Amino acid sequence: MRAVCWQGVNKVGVEDVPEPHLINPRDAIVRVTATAICGSDLHLYDGYVPTMFRGDILGHEFMGEVVEIGPGVRDLQVGDRVVVPFPIACGGCWFCQHELYSLCENTNPNAAFAEKLWGHSPCGIFGYSHLLGGYAGGQAEYVRVPFADVGPIKVPQELSDEQVLFLSDILPTGYMAAENCDIQPGDTVAVWGCGPVGLFAIKSALLLGAERVIAIDRYPERLRLARDAGAEALDYESTDVLAALCDLTGGRGPDACIDAVGMEAHLHGVVGTYDRAKQAMRLETDRPGVLRQAIMACRNGGTVSVAGVYGGFIDKMPFGAVMNRSLTIKSGQTHVHRYMRPLLERIQKGEIDPSFIVTHRLPLEQAPQAYAMFKNKQQECVKVVLRPS
Amino acid sequence: MATEPHPMDERGGPPRAPAPAYEPAHGRGALRRVARVGRRVGSSLERVDEAAMARALGWFSIGLGLAQLLAPRALGRAIGVGERPGLIRMLGLRELANGIGLLVAKRRGPWAWARVGGDMMDMALLGAAARADGASSAEDTSAGNRRRIAVAGVAVIGVTALDIYAAQKLHRTEAARAPAAMEVRRSVTVNALPEKLYSFWRDFENLPRFMKHLESVSVAGGNISHWVAKAPAGTSVEWDAEIVEEQPGRRLAWRTLPDSELFHEGSVEFQPAPGGRGTIVRVDMRYRPPGGRIGARLARFAGEEPDLQVYEDLRRFKQLIETGEIASTQGQSAGRRSVIGRMSLGGRLS
Numbered sequence: 001m002r003a004v005c006w007q008g009v010n011k012v013g014v015e016d017v018p019e020p021h022l023i024n025p026r027d028a029i030v031r032v033t034a035t036a037i038c039g040s041d042l043h044l045y046d047g048y049v050p051t052m053f054r055g056d057i058l059g060h061e062f063m064g065e066v067v068e069i070g071p072g073v074r075d076l077q078v079g080d081r082v083v084v085p086f087p088i089a090c091g092g093c094w095f096c097q098h099e100l101y102s103l104c105e106n107t108n109p110n111a112a113f114a115e116k117l118w119g120h121s122p123c124g125i126f127g128y129s130h131l132l133g134g135y136a137g138g139q140a141e142y143v144r145v146p147f148a149d150v151g152p153i154k155v156p157q158e159l160s161d162e163q164v165l166f167l168s169d170i171l172p173t174g175y176m177a178a179e180n181c182d183i184q185p186g187d188t189v190a191v192w193g194c195g196p197v198g199l200f201a202i203k204s205a206l207l208l209g210a211e212r213v214i215a216i217d218r219y220p221e222r223l224r225l226a227r228d229a230g231a232e233a234l235d236y237e238s239t240d241v242l243a244a245l246c247d248l249t250g251g252r253g254p255d256a257c258i259d260a261v262g263m264e265a266h267l268h269g270v271v272g273t274y275d276r277a278k279q280a281m282r283l284e285t286d287r288p289g290v291l292r293q294a295i296m297a298c299r300n301g302g303t304v305s306v307a308g309v310y311g312g313f314i315d316k317m318p319f320g321a322v323m324n325r326s327l328t329i330k331s332g333q334t335h336v337h338r339y340m341r342p343l344l345e346r347i348q349k350g351e352i353d354p355s356f357i358v359t360h361r362l363p364l365e366q367a368p369q370a371y372a373m374f375k376n377k378q379q380e381c382v383k384v385v386l387r388p389s
Numbered sequence: 390m391a392t393e394p395h396p397m398d399e400r401g402g403p404p405r406a407p408a409p410a411y412e413p414a415h416g417r418g419a420l421r422r423v424a425r426v427g428r429r430v431g432s433s434l435e436r437v438d439e440a441a442m443a444r445a446l447g448w449f450s451i452g453l454g455l456a457q458l459l460a461p462r463a464l465g466r467a468i469g470v471g472e473r474p475g476l477i478r479m480l481g482l483r484e485l486a487n488g489i490g491l492l493v494a495k496r497r498g499p500w501a502w503a504r505v506g507g508d509m510m511d512m513a514l515l516g517a518a519a520r521a522d523g524a525s526s527a528e529d530t531s532a533g534n535r536r537r538i539a540v541a542g543v544a545v546i547g548v549t550a551l552d553i554y555a556a557q558k559l560h561r562t563e564a565a566r567a568p569a570a571m572e573v574r575r576s577v578t579v580n581a582l583p584e585k586l587y588s589f590w591r592d593f594e595n596l597p598r599f600m601k602h603l604e605s606v607s608v609a610g611g612n613i614s615h616w617v618a619k620a621p622a623g624t625s626v627e628w629d630a631e632i633v634e635e636q637p638g639r640r641l642a643w644r645t646l647p648d649s650e651l652f653h654e655g656s657v658e659f660q661p662a663p664g665g666r667g668t669i670v671r672v673d674m675r676y677r678p679p680g681g682r683i684g685a686r687l688a689r690f691a692g693e694e695p696d697l698q699v700y701e702d703l704r705r706f707k708q709l710i711e712t713g714e715i716a717s718t719q720g721q722s723a724g725r726r727s728v729i730g731r732m733s734l735g736g737r738l739s
Contacts, residue, residue: 005724015724023721024714053734055724072713092711094580094666106708109716109739112697124716130738136721144721147712 002388003140004367006056009047012371014364017057020136020144025072028148030084034161035062035139035364037384038169039195040262040309042375044129048263048285049311051113051130059139060086060126061168063161066152067142073149082152084145085336086169088124088135091150102333107146108133117312122333139367141388153340156348162355162385163347166196171354172339174200174260177307180330181256183208190214190245190254190297191231192290194222196357196383197307198260202229203352205258214248216241218266221380225357237268245297253299262308265289271316278315285312295321306331357383364388439558443497446504446555449548450488457481469537470518480514483507501556508549515542571695572675577703580667581710583659584638589710590657591641599705599715602698613646626651652677670706672699697737 003017020029038061043049063083069076076082089101096104104123108114114121114131124146127137136144145152155164174197181189189205191198194217202213206229215226216234223233234244245254266272267289275287294304295318304327322329346352359382362370370384456464458481461474487507490500519538579586589595593614597603604617604625612632620626628649634642634656642656653676660669676695708715718739726734 001722003722003724007724013724017722017724020722021720023717023719026712026714051738053730054727055730057723090708090712090716092580093707094578097580106712107716109718110737111704112701113738130734133716134718134734134739136718136723140722146716 001141002364003057003136004059004364004386005054006044006052006058007054010045010372010375012045012058012368014367015055017140019142022068022070023144024146025070026147026149027070028066028073028076028145028152029068030062030064030082030138030143030145030152031067032062032064032138032141032143032388033081034064034165035059035386035388036165036168036170037061037139037367037370037374037386039197040128041371043263043309043311045371045375046264048279049129049131050117051110051134053130056127056129056134057136057140058127059137059143060128061165061170062126062138062143063155063165063168064138064143066148069148075149076152076154080152080154081157083155083164083167083340084126084138084143085151085153085167085172085340086125086128087122087151087333087336088126088133088146089150089337090147096150099335099338101335101337103335110134125333139364139386141364151337153344155344159347160355162358163353164344165385166200166354166357167336167340167343167347169334169336170196171200171343171352172336173197173307173334174202175204175339175343176332176334177201177258177260177305178204178208178210180305181205181208181210181258181303183210183256185209186211187255188212188214188249189256189258190216190294191226191258191260192216192294193260193262193308194219194226194233195260198222198258199225199229199357199382200354201258201260201307202226202231205256206230207346207351214245214254219377219380222382225382228356241293242297249299253297254302255299256303256305257294257298259290259294259304259306259308261290262306263287263310265291267293275315284315286310286314288314288317292316292318295327298325298327301326303328303330305329307334358385360384362386439555439562440497442551442555443491443501443559446501446552447488447491450484450491450504452488454481454484454486454488457484467537468515468541469534470515470541471534476514480507480511498556498560501552501559504552505549505556508545508552511545512542512549515545571677572673573695573699574671574673575696575700575703576669576671577700577707578662578667578669579707579710583661583668586659586668586670586710587638587641591635591637599709600702601705614643628653670703672703674699 001017001019002014004012005015007013022029041058044052044058066076066078066080066082069078087102087104088107089096089104090106093105102123107124108121109124110130110133111121117131122132124133124135126135127139153167177197178201183189183205187210189210191201191213194215198215202215205213213231214234215223215231216236217223217226218235218237223235226233234241263286265287272289275284275289278284279287290308291306298304306329321327347354359380360370362384364386367386370386373379374381374384457477461477461481462472465471465473465477484507487500487503490503491497494500515538519535593606593608596606602619604619606614606616608614609629613629615627615629617625617627628651629646630643630653631646632641632643634640638659640656640658644654645652655672655674658671660671662669705715
């Protein structure tokens with residue numbers, strides 16, 4: 001079969017690889033009908049996530065048709081149309097039973113390595129480095145799905161692939177980012193980054209009762225989408241973001257700040273250059289420009305919700321601001337399983353139509369061009385959906 | 390003077406009476422006489438701790454080494470061996486390396502023994518110089534040189550005695566510090582009741598399902614079971630174990646039979662976690678592999694860290710209980726791997 005493989009920094013290729021087979025009793029094999037490139041795939045592409053190896057199959061946003069199930073899989077049949085959550089969760093451990101699925105204790109075979117970097121290990125994730133299990137991803141014709149009776153959700157035929165595909169990651173991720181803000185009536189929420197997760201966070205924050213949402217980006221097409229989603233837009237290239245947020249909120253700052261950017265923030269000036277240099281020399285793993293700004297902007301006693309991916313260690317973290325101003329920081333890989341069913345219901349009711357973010361539809365074979373275009377934000381690219389032929 | 394027990398025996402076996410205190414064999418050889426002198430000097434140094442002694446010898450080495458490197462001709466004349474700057478500089482390098490080793494190494498014993506070796510070399514060279522000098526013609530300079538060589542020789546003998554004393558002392562304390570048996574304690578919290586976990590574990594034939602290095606365990610009857618484990622380099626080790634403690638639902642302990650090829654004992658405890666969070670499973674294992682400390686080091690070299698091994702076994706135990714299977718990516722699809730990828734994957738990292 002054909003699969004998108006990581007081949008090195010800034011290099012992916014579509015290769016012929018063996019078709020997946022069942023390894024464990026609770027596995028299923030899914031024939032992929034649609035898969036997307038995630039902003040977090042760009043961290044792999046750019047080489048900032050350790051333990052990637054040439055030949056690793058990428059992709060953690062995918063859906064398709066069940067073509068084979070192991071003897072341990074109940075509740076799923078061959079022929080079912082399913083969307084698969086990106087975290088792999090067993091359903092049986094204490095974390096799964098408390099709906100903290102991305103913290104499942106049983107699905108990362110390389111947990112000992114993750115513990116060295118992070119203290120404890122989260123769950124395994126499809127196509128997202130060997131640190132997170134080394135599972136082959138879904139940007140392929142077929143994919144092996146472990147614990148298939150826990151993760152995949154069956155979706156009705158009347159909804160299109162593009163309406164349900166994003167249940168796999170970015171819609172729940174944007175939703176959880178807003179949910180973590182504990183939004184109260186009258187709240188103002190600021191969202192850094194108007195990519196797919198940021199856009200879904202804007203929609204979710206309004207859905208959860210935010211009075212207003214202020215969105216921050218620099219690409220005109222993304223700022224336009226943010227405005228269409230109901231936010232006020234700030235271009236950080238022409239605005240002093242901290243001053244503007246202060247001004248827009250009567251001097252207090254936003255009640256909650258969402259970082260939907262993560263480890264590769266593009267900031268200008270001395271601090272931006274400092275982070276770029278330190279990251280290039282591997283003296284810090286992440287460029288935390290947005291996180292610092294979100295902390296400094298947030299009102300006293302407010303919440304900073306971090307949805308963007310961070311990998312390791314950051315510098316010049318203004319923790320004095322967090323402590324002295326009673327800020328709450330909430331974060332985490334999304335507990336996707338928790339949100340799939342309620343969000344599917346919202347899609348069915350017409351409250352959300354996630355397909356508005358798709359700007360490019362390409363065959364799987366064009367993945368290398370798609371990665372380059374998405375990375376460089378060419379052709380106003382916001383979201384790429386790939387289809388295996 | 391040496392009253393602590395001899396370092397743990399290399400071979401396994403049930404605990405034995407402490408070995409007799411170290412008693413050196415008294416012989417006629419020059420080396421033994423030097424050692425005896427060293428011990429006599431040593432008895433007055435008894436209260437000087439060996440780390441301070443190692444440091445002093447280290448700085449002495451560095452001082453001597455620098456003198457040999459920077460002023461080889463003057464030094465050669467002073468000890469009566471004449472102008473041999475090349476050889477003396479080489480000896481200076483040796484001294485420097487030795488000195489640094491004594492100052493910075495974690496285990497200083499080998500470096501102290503290296504100094505003893507260096508002393509032997511120095512004495513041999515002085516002897517050779519004296520003989521060569523005796524054969525030379527110029528009478529008066531020769532007599533002066535022989536005297537200088539003799540003085541240097543006495544100094545070397547004195548230093549050698551000190552070196553031997555320090556080396557023995559360092560060797561003994563460092564050997565006593567090094568663990569002879571590997572001991573591992575690990576715990577994991579499992580989402581199940583203690584009774585269930587206990588009965589799964591009590592059926593020893595289940596152990597190879599999650600202990601990666603076990604090939605099989607067969608219950609021979611009663612409390613005795615026969616274990617077969619994979620060992621480094623494709624070999625296997627077998628032993629018989631007996632259950633020595635059994636508290637249903639709480640604790641289980643086992644130990645190898647006395648005549649086994651290796652010594653192994655272990656226990657597992659099942660303690661309810663607070664707030665209905667399942668059961669804390671604590672494993673405590675001690676074993677001396679065949680080949681003793683050397684075997685253990687070889688095993689470590691081959692990547693078989695016992696601590697990580699037990700921990701990963703416990704993770705697999707948890708997975709088996711909580712999910713009925715063990716998470717794996719063995720045999721899954723991938724694109725073309727690089728050489729580095731092929732070398733890195735498939736072992737600890739999958």
